[in-house]
Structure formats: C-alpha cells, structure tokens
Amino acid sequence: MKAKGKAIKYGSNVDTDVIIPARYLNTSDPLELASHCMEDIDADFVNKVKKGDIMVALNNFGCGSSREHAPLAIKTSGISCVIANTFARIFYRNSINIGLPILECKEAAEKIEEGDVISVDFDSGIIINETKNETYTAKPFPPFMQEIIKNEGLVGYIKNKK
Amino acid sequence: MKMTMTQKILAKHANLEFVEPGQLIMADLDMVLGNDITTPVAVNEFNKMGINSVFNKEKIAIVPDHFCPNKDIKSAEQVKFIREFAKEKKIPNFFEVGQMGIEHALLPELGLVTAGDVVIGADSHTCTYGALGAFSTGVGSTDMASGMATGKAWFKVPEAIKFVLKGKLNEDICGKDLILHIIGMIGVDGALYKSMEFMGEGVKTLSIDDRFTIANMAIEAGAKNGIFPVDEITLEYINEHSKKPFEIFKADEDAIYCKEYIIDLSEIKMTVAFPHLPDNTRTIDEVGDVEIDQAVIGSCTNGRIEDMRAAAKVLKGHKIHSRVRCIIFPATQEIWKQAMNEGLFEIFIDAGAAISTPTCGPCLGGHMGVLAKGERAISTTNRNFVGRMGHPESEVYLASPAVAAASAILGKIASPDQV
Numbered sequence: 001m002k003a004k005g006k007a008i009k010y011g012s013n014v015d016t017d018v019i020i021p022a023r024y025l026n027t028s029d030p031l032e033l034a035s036h037c038m039e040d041i042d043a044d045f046v047n048k049v050k051k052g053d054i055m056v057a058l059n060n061f062g063c064g065s066s067r068e069h070a071p072l073a074i075k076t077s078g079i080s081c082v083i084a085n086t087f088a089r090i091f092y093r094n095s096i097n098i099g100l101p102i103l104e105c106k107e108a109a110e111k112i113e114e115g116d117v118i119s120v121d122f123d124s125g126i127i128i129n130e131t132k133n134e135t136y137t138a139k140p141f142p143p144f145m146q147e148i149i150k151n152e153g154l155v156g157y158i159k160n161k162k
Numbered sequence: 163m164k165m166t167m168t169q170k171i172l173a174k175h176a177n178l179e180f181v182e183p184g185q186l187i188m189a190d191l192d193m194v195l196g197n198d199i200t201t202p203v204a205v206n207e208f209n210k211m212g213i214n215s216v217f218n219k220e221k222i223a224i225v226p227d228h229f230c231p232n233k234d235i236k237s238a239e240q241v242k243f244i245r246e247f248a249k250e251k252k253i254p255n256f257f258e259v260g261q262m263g264i265e266h267a268l269l270p271e272l273g274l275v276t277a278g279d280v281v282i283g284a285d286s287h288t289c290t291y292g293a294l295g296a297f298s299t300g301v302g303s304t305d306m307a308s309g310m311a312t313g314k315a316w317f318k319v320p321e322a323i324k325f326v327l328k329g330k331l332n333e334d335i336c337g338k339d340l341i342l343h344i345i346g347m348i349g350v351d352g353a354l355y356k357s358m359e360f361m362g363e364g365v366k367t368l369s370i371d372d373r374f375t376i377a378n379m380a381i382e383a384g385a386k387n388g389i390f391p392v393d394e395i396t397l398e399y400i401n402e403h404s405k406k407p408f409e410i411f412k413a414d415e416d417a418i419y420c421k422e423y424i425i426d427l428s429e430i431k432m433t434v435a436f437p438h439l440p441d442n443t444r445t446i447d448e449v450g451d452v453e454i455d456q457a458v459i460g461s462c463t464n465g466r467i468e469d470m471r472a473a474a475k476v477l478k479g480h481k482i483h484s485r486v487r488c489i490i491f492p493a494t495q496e497i498w499k500q501a502m503n504e505g506l507f508e509i510f511i512d513a514g515a516a517i518s519t520p521t522c523g524p525c526l527g528g529h530m531g532v533l534a535k536g537e538r539a540i541s542t543t544n545r546n547f548v549g550r551m552g553h554p555e556s557e558v559y560l561a562s563p564a565v566a567a568a569s570a571i572l573g574k575i576a577s578p579d580q581v
Contacts, residue, residue, distance in 0.1 A: 013350055013439060017547040021554075022526040026229055026236035028203045040554040060351035060384060064547060065526075066286040068203055068302035089355050089386055090286055094302035144186045144316070154304045155210050158311065 003080035003101065004119040005052035007112045008045070014057050015064040016091065020073045022065075033069050034076035051078040054120065056112045058084065062091025068098060075100040081120050083127065083138070085109040096145055099153040103127065105138035122149075164414040166322040167389055168357040171297040171411050175280045183321040183420075191221065192296075193275055194309040195283030197265055197522075198226035198237065201244045203303035204284055208310055216251050217313030223255040223274055224248050225265040228522045233529035263494025263520045266290035266378060266462035271494055273404025277392045278411055282306065282315050287462050287544065289380045293373035294400065295392035295410065300381060320386045322357045323348075324419040327364030329428040334578055336472065337372030338464055338542065338562040341379040342433040344425070346443030354384035356420065359413065361391055364427045370399045371468040378463045379544050382440040432577050434540075435560035438548045446565065446577045456539040457488045457570035458551075459563050460518070461525045464542035465493030467500050469563040474506040476567035476578045482514040483573030489531045491518035515570070527552045540569045 018041040020033055027033070038045035055074065061084035062070060071094045074082065081101045095102045101122055108127045112118060116131040125138040141149065151157040163180040165173065173181040175189040196204050201224050216222055224244055229237035248256035255274060262268070266287050269275045275291045281298035282288065284306035291298035301315065309315050331340065345352070358380045360373075368376070373390050380388025390396070392410045400408060432446035459465075459473045470492055482488045490510050492498040498520065501507060510517055524531030525543040533539055533552030538559065541551065546558035559575060568578040 015545075015547045017526070017545070017550050021549050022199075022228075022528055023532075025199045025528075026234060026240065028206070028240075040549040060354065063350060063384060064286065064545060066200060066284055066288075066300040066302050068200070068284075068304060071302075072203075086351060086354060088351070088384060090300050090302060090381075093305060097302060097304035097308075142186060154308050155207050158211050158213075158308055 001122040002120065003052060003054065005050065005054045005080055007054050007056045007114060007116045007118050008049065009112065009114040010057040012059040013063055014061050016062060016067050016070040017064055019062065019070040020067065025067060025069055028069065030072050030076040033073040037073040037077045046077065049077050049079065052080045053078060054118045055079050055082045056109060058109050059086050061087050063088035066090045068094045071095040071098055071100045083108050096148055097154040099149065103138035105136050108136040108138065164417045166357065166359055166417045166419065167391065167411050167413040168297050168322060168359065168387060169319060171278060171280060172317060172319055181319045183319050185319045187317055187319060188314050189280050189317055191282055191309050191313050191315055192279035193221055193223060193281040194306060195223045195225070195265060195269065195281065195285065195288060196306045197228050197285050198230055198241050198244065199228045200284030200303045200306060202240045204306040204310065205244060205247045207304045207307035211307065211311050213311045216253065216310045219251060219253045221313070222253050222310055223269060224253060225257050225262060225268060227262055227264050227520065228526065229528050230262060230521055231259045231519065261495065264462045264465055264522055267465055267493035267497065270294060271403060271496055273406060276400055276404045276406045276408040277396060278409030282309050286381045287378050289385065289387050290374055290378040290462060292377035292380065292387050292389035293370060294396055295390060297387055297389065299387045320355055320357045321420045322359045323353055324422040325358060325360045326362035326422065326424045327360060327427055328362055328424065329364055329426045330367040331427045331430055334564050335430050335432060336562050337368060337375035339433045340427065340430050341376045342435050342443050342560060343430050345379065345383045345441045346433065348383055350382060350439050350441045351384040353380065356385055358383065358385045358388040360388065365390060366393055366395065367427065369468060370395055371466040374466060375463055382544055432562065432565050434565065434575060435546055437546050437557040437559065440546060440560060449575045452559065452575040453538065453573060454486060454540050454569055454575060455537040456531060456533065457486055457566045458524050458531055458539055458541040458543060459566050460491030460493060461522065461543040462493065463544045464563050465491060465497065467497050469542065470497065470501040470506050472563040473567040474509045476564050476581060477513040477515065477571065478509045480513055480571045480581060482570045485573050486570050488515040488570040489518055489524060490515050491520060493520055495520065524551060526550065540566045540575055542566050
C-alpha cells in the first residue's frame with residue numbers, strides 16, 4: 001500500500017476538538033463531518049485539501065476526546081495518511097480500527113514542511129520527501145496491527161475471523 | 163515476575179500468569195460503555211460485523227448524556243437510534259433522561275463498575291473508574307462495537323509511572339488541584355500510552371470523590387489509565403453501591419516503573435489551567451487579573467456531592483457577580499437529590515446561580531452554556547482546548563469547585579479566601 005500527496009503541516013497537541021468540534025457531533029455522517037474538519041485551527045483546510053494529501057504534525061496528535069469522528073473526518077476529507085512524532089493513544093487505536101493509515105516518525109514530523117510532496121510506502125515504513133530529496137523511516141506496525149490494517153480495520157478483522 | 167497493579171489486572175483478564183510492557187494481549191471485558199455521541203457510530207459498525215447478539219447484555223451500558231435532554235432534532239434522532247438498539251438487544255443498562263446521569267458518575271454510583279474490573283468506554287474519561295481499583299480506559303466507537311460483539315478488546319500492556327503521595331491536602335485544596343498540578347508538571351503527553359499509578363501514605367487522606375477527579379483527568383496527561391490501590395475508603399464506597407463480585411489487585415513491592423514522582427500533598431496549592439491546554443497551569447497566587455463571564459461547576463470531573471458542598475461553602479451568603487452566569491450541574495439524579503436535601507440548592511439559588519439537570523452539555527460546548535466570541539469561563543471541567551466550550555475565540559480556565567465559586571462571586575479568577 002502506498003500514498004502520495006502534498007504535506008499539510010501542523011504543530012504539537014492538535015486535539016480532537018479542533019479536528020472536529022463537538023458542535024458538529026450531532027451527526028455521524030462522514031461527509032458532513034469532513035466539511036468541518038480542522039475548522040477551528042485552519043479554516044482554509046477544507047478548501048486546500050486534495051485527495052491523497054498527507055497530514056504531518058509534531059507531538060501528541062489527536063489528544064483529547066475518544067470521538068472516532070476525528071479520524072473519520074480526516075480520512076473522508078481525502079487525507080491518505082497522517083505522520084506525526086507521537087499520537088495520542090485513543091486517536092491511534094481509532095485510526096487503525098477505521099483504516100486510516102498513520103505513521104510515527106520523528107525525523108519526518110520535524111523535517112517535512114507545508115507543501116512538500118511526500119510519498120509513503122506503508123509496508124516498509126519508508127517516507128520519501130520528493131521536494132527536499134530526503135528519506136525517512138517510520139516504525140513498522142507490529143504484526144497484530146498489520147492484520148487489522150490488512151482487513152481494512154477492526155470490523156473486517158472480526159468478520160474474517162468469525 | 164513483578165507486575166504493577168494495572169499489569170496484574172490485565173494479566174488476569176487475558177488468562178495469563180504474567181504480562182510485560184509492550185505485550186499485545188486480548189483481554190476479557192467486564193463492562194463496555196458508550197454515550198449518545200459515540201454509540202450511534204458503534205451500532206453502525208456492530209451491524210456491519212454480521213453478528214446478531216451482544217456478548218452479554220448485562221455488561222453493556224449506554225448513557226445518553228452529552229446532548230441530552232436532546233438539544234436539537236439531530237441529537238434526538240441519534241438517541242432514538244441507540245434507544246432502539248438497546249431495546250432490540252434487551253440491554254437493561256440504557257438510561258433515559260430522568261434516570262440518566264453523567265456516565266462516569268453514574269456507573270460507579272449504580273455499582274456497574276468495581277475493583278479489579280477491565281472496562282472500556284467510548285468516551286475518553288472512562289479512566290475515571292481507576293479510582294475504584296479497576297483498569298478502565300477510553301476507546302473509540304469501533305472498539306465499543308467489537309467489545310459489544312466479542313466481550314474482548316486488544317491492549318498493549320502499558321508501562322507505568324509511579325506517583326507516591328505523602329502528607330495531606332490543606333483545607334479547601336482538593337483532588338482537582340492535585341491533578342492539575344501533576345498535569346502541569348508532566349505535560350499533556352507526560353504519561354502518553356502509560357498508566358499513572360497512585361500510591362503511598364497520602365492516598366488514604368483522599369476521599370473517593372477526590373480519587374474519581376484525579377483518575378478522571380489521567381487522560382489529560384495522555385495516560386491509558388490512572389489507578390488507585392483499594393483501601394478502606396474504596397471498600398466502603400463499593401459495599402454501599404455495588405453487589406458485583408470484585409477482586410483486589412495489589413502491585414508487587416518491587417514492580418518496575420519507568421518513572422517515579424514523590425508528591426507532598428501539603429505543598430499543593432489551588433491551581434488553574436489557562437487556555438488552551440490542561441498543562442498550562444498556574445497556582446492561584448500567580449493568576450493575576452482574569453475577568454470571567456461564566457462559571458461552570460459540575461461534569462464527570464467535579465459534579466459529585468463533595469464538589470457541590472465545596473461550591474456551596476464558598477457561595478453561602480454571597481451573590482454571583484453581575485457580569486457572571488454561574489451554572490451548576492450535579493452529575494446524577496442521586497447527587498441532585500442529595501444536594502437538594504442538604505439545602506445546597508437554596509444557597510445556589512440565593513446566590514443567583516442556575517442549577518441544571520445532569521448533562522455533559524456545557525463542558526464540550528454542546529448546549530446549556532455555550533460561550534460567545536471573546537468570552538471567558540472558569541470551569542470545573544477537564545479540557546480547555548480552542549473552542550472547547552463554544553466560539554473558537556472564547557477561553558476556558560480549569561479549576562476546582564471552590565475556585566470556580568469564588569471567581570463567580572468576584573467576577574474574576576480568585577481564591578475562596580478573597581471572597
């Protein structure tokens with residue numbers, strides 16, 4: 001599995017309330033959620049995001065609420081992958097469970113800048129910054145999580161194990 | 163083989179003699195929880211699994227508390243959807259408005275969670291039940307769905323940070339001040355993926371309500387869970403509230419912790435978290451002049467009877483500042499009744515505060531106290547992120563019930579002794 005797109009960059013502690021504000025949680029419709037994605041820290045996000053783009057952030061991405069609406073809004077907005085130095089643990093679980101690829105990589109999180117063209121190979125964890133001509137390596141997923149990802153999330157994993 | 167308290171609970175529920183940090187396990191669940199925001203997504207995912215029945219209808223709790231009593235048509239539709247699911251699956255622990263309370267105050271009060279349990283909840287503050295010596299942690303809707311279907315969840319066994327508590331909190335200082343102090347010290351990702359294990363002689367000086375507040379906010383330091391040892395105070399609470407069988411787990415004397423902090427409770431001061439992160443803390447003497455428009459007293463963090471009493475103690479005989487809206491929301495119907503019977507409502511109403519039915523509403527900017535652009539609130543809730551209580555240009559300051567009440571009277575952030 002591979003992804004390629006332009007980087008959209010944020011800082012540390014991007015919380016679930018700014019990824020998808022609670023005032024929009026009276027629905028679970030993915031398209032409606034995506035239309036408000038990142039609204040409170042980056043009002044322009046929904047206009048600039050293109051299918052395949054890659055979200056990059058520093059520490060503790062997705063901290064706060066357990067709302068699965070957050071990774072769902074990001075995924076539905078067209079983002080193909082999120083790269084950060086660290087993720088908040090519930091966001092991490094939720095992303096794996098719904099099939100939003102995420103990678104932990106300190107070097108990529110620090111060096112990638114807004115607009116850089118990035119390609120990612122999920123099997124090897126290799127991240128290539130085509131703009132800067134740099135290569136970074138993310139921690140690979142443990143085999144157990146690879147199984148969940150292969151089944152496109154936890155629901156597929158359980159269905160196929162039944 | 164040495165294990166922490168969390169590791170022992172997880173080992174038992176995974177049918178293993180021993181677990182170590184980093185190990186991936188499948189654990190049996192004693193309770194699976196969801197609310198009106200997360201359960202609709204979980205029901206959709208559950209239906210996709212092609213499984214007809216839930217693993218154990220007694221071990222599921224659905225609490226519509228966030229946008230309830232329903233604030234608009236969409237939220238009413240969401241609750242209708244999960245109400246029908248609960249009815250179809252014959253889940254007894256679905257709590258309608260009138261029985262409903264804020265989930266993390268309600269479940270312990272009804273005895274649905276107890277010592278030694280493994281609990282997952284599709285709500286990040288599920289970590290609250292660590293106060294009772296349970297392993298409990300927040301997950302998302304898909305985990306809730308899979309938990310309802312299989313009765314199991316996967317976990318990575320966490321490393322632990324040890325917090326050794328010594329001494330005793332001074333008067334008017336409470337669990338909220340302690341946990342804000344700790345988050346300020348270690349940061350919002352200071353316990354990322356880890357368990358926060360509280361121990362030491364000081365624990366026995368903390369009431370069960372203080373422990374609920376402290377465990378509740380473990381997530382605000384990024385922790386997987388926060389947990390307290392089971393002692394006389396825990397047992398008194400459990401015996402009063404629960405008929406469920408329970409098991410007491412104790413950390414091995416020489417269990418391994420990745421970090422250790424020793425905290426003298428007598429040195430903790432009233433603490434306020436400034437916008438826009440819970441670790442942006444200052445002690446009350448460092449606050450300066452911060453005028454406020456709203457004071458919110460309640461939530462899963464500070465909506466219990468002791469919190470109501472602490473607010474009443476400060477508000478008694480005083481008036482809320484003319485600029486301030488003070489909204490008090492006891493966390494459950496039982497706490498409501500108790501506060502009413504103790505005469506606290508008379509104090510609140512005479513002071514000019516509004517008393518709300520239990521709801522999470524204002525904490526997450528849902529309803530019942532949303533902030534306008536440029537407004538500031540002091541709140542006993544748990545998060546002060548950008549836009550958390552309303553407009554993205556509003557501000558939330560987190561504090562204890564005593565500080566929130568004093569601030570409501572003076573119209574600016576203040577300590578009770580300034581009143």
